[in-house]
Ligand code: NAP
């Protein structure tokens with residue numbers, strides 16, 4: 006299969022900084038769309054992957070799965086988009102299309118292995134997929150999204166992961182008018198969780214361990230802020246929430262949040278991946294029919310639904326636009342929770 010060389014930013018090992026490198030993109034198959042990447046959001050998963058936090062990174066690794074760009078070329082059977090259209094790609098670039106989950110538009114839970122936009126086995130070129138910190142990407146049209154015309158393009162990029170990852174649990178647990186929702190952690194996912202829950206009509210509370218983010222949270226639409234290190238504040242919301250979306254990226258005690266669920270309430274973990282410590286105490290779960298659950302991004306149809314909803318409600322991410330060359334500093338700031346509230350890379354900086 007033919008390939009094209011493109012510039013990208015990636016890393017050769019867990020402790021090396023990201024730097025410019027050359028990578029290959031495949032020649033178009035009949036169903037492929039080639040996208041000139043204009044903007045790429047910076048997700049905490051990019052950092053986890055670059056630094057091998059989850060233990061399964063293959064190097065060289067090129068992160069980036071919040072991609073917005075312009076269609077530059079299409080395969081002969083592509084019908085979804087045409088050359089010149091704006092297009093988006095999120096965390097998924099392939100799946101089997103035949104398993105029960107794929108048939109139900111749950112490609113993210115593909116029984117035969119969904120293919121992530123980066124660090125997943127590449128069915129076309131061999132090796133691993135390489136993400137959006139690059140000039141161009143080639144993706145099967147099924148996994149390419151349409152961008153609502155009224156939204157700022159750079160601020161739309163984070164919807165492709167931070168947006169869908171919070172939207173999917175909000176929809177699955179049927180959040181609507183009058184629902185009481187809480188979000189744990191005000192970062193990239195957290196701030197989209199607040200905006201989307203609010204857009205669906207919920208009453209929204211932020212749990213943060215960072216005093217100083219209150220005003221921002223209210224500006225984003227939160228109705229209340231609870232500082233999670235303050236026991237009195239935590240007790241004040243005992244038994245309150247229908248749904249809590251926990252976006253904290255590192256190991257932490259989940260038990261205090263379970264106490265703030267109401268009967269039948271669910272705490273859904275989307276951030277930390279791994280065994281919990283301390284253990285979950287089942288007593289409040291059994292006594293109140295409370296659930297602790299997990300959720301992974303969202304399927305393609307659901308991602309389009311979220312983008313269309315954001316178009317109708319004028320919802321985008323709060324972003325700080327950076328140059329590609331600033332990515333290592335951005336990662337350090339993300340580790341200090343110093344992001345308001347998503348870095349987005351202006352890809353012109355890589356091309357120039
Ligand atoms: P982020 O922008 O860095 O935000 C995380 C927030 O969590 C921080 O702003 C901070 O909020 C809080 N936090 C950070 N470290 C903490 C700690 N040690 N203890 C308690 N709170 C802490 O990250 P993100 O991009 O939103 O991603 C969040 C997590 O979701 C990452 O682990 C990422 O890999 C994961 N993720 C999962 C999916 C999925 O499909 N399930 C998809 C995308 C991302 P406060 O300052 O307000 O406390």
Ligand code: ZN
Nearest residue numbers: 048050166167
């Ligand atoms: Zn992500």
